Amino acid sequence: MGKKSIKENKNIYQQARDEIEMTRAAVEDATGGILTSSRVEKIENGSLNAHPEDVILMAEVYNKPELCNYFCTNECQIGKKYVPEVETIHDLPQITMELLSNLNALNHDKERIIDITADGQISADEREDFELFREHLSEMSLAIETLKLWVDKELA
Known part of the structure; x- marks a missing residue:
């Protein structure tokens, strides 16, 4: 049996x-030896960067999608730019309410987006509304990602 770690400032994987x-x-x-104990140790102590396949295995084994x-x-340059960070996975009712709230906001934006895009161009005075629409899309994306993580965790 391994020793219990007393290390402070453990990374998320540990x-x-x-x-x-x-x-x-x-x-x-x-993991059938795919993720060796020495590799896990190096990932946990920061001497080795985790690869996507390492993280997928850890997520499955730990039931931590x-x-x-x-x-x-946090560790992928593309993801840093395009993937919404889920900081907390709330319970299903709260996730559902966030999702519905975002749907309502997008539904409200729908008419304005039609007006903005009807001529095929976004004028200077329309940019602010379009930025607000983009912000609402980001919020919806976060709500969807949170729901997906909740489902992955519950169905594992």
Whole structure:
């Protein structure tokens, strides 16, 4: 049996493993040796950057799909720009209410977007409304990503 870590400032990967009280050796066993205990240790102590395939395995073994979102939004240059960061996975009623609220905002924006895009150009005075629409799309994207993570976690 491995020793319990007393290290402070654990990274998200070690925190996730510690939460389920799994040793690095058990992670290696659970992944059929694909993710070795030494690799897990190096990822956790920061001497090795996790690869996407490492994070996918850890997310599956730990039942923490949010690790994938963390990786994409913090360690991947493309994800940093295009993937919304889910900081907290709320319970289903709250996620649903956020989703419905965002749908209402987008529905409200619909008529204005039609007016703006009807002539095929966005004039200077229309840019502010279009930026607001883009902000609402980002909020909707975050709500959708949160719901997807909640479903992944619950159906695992």
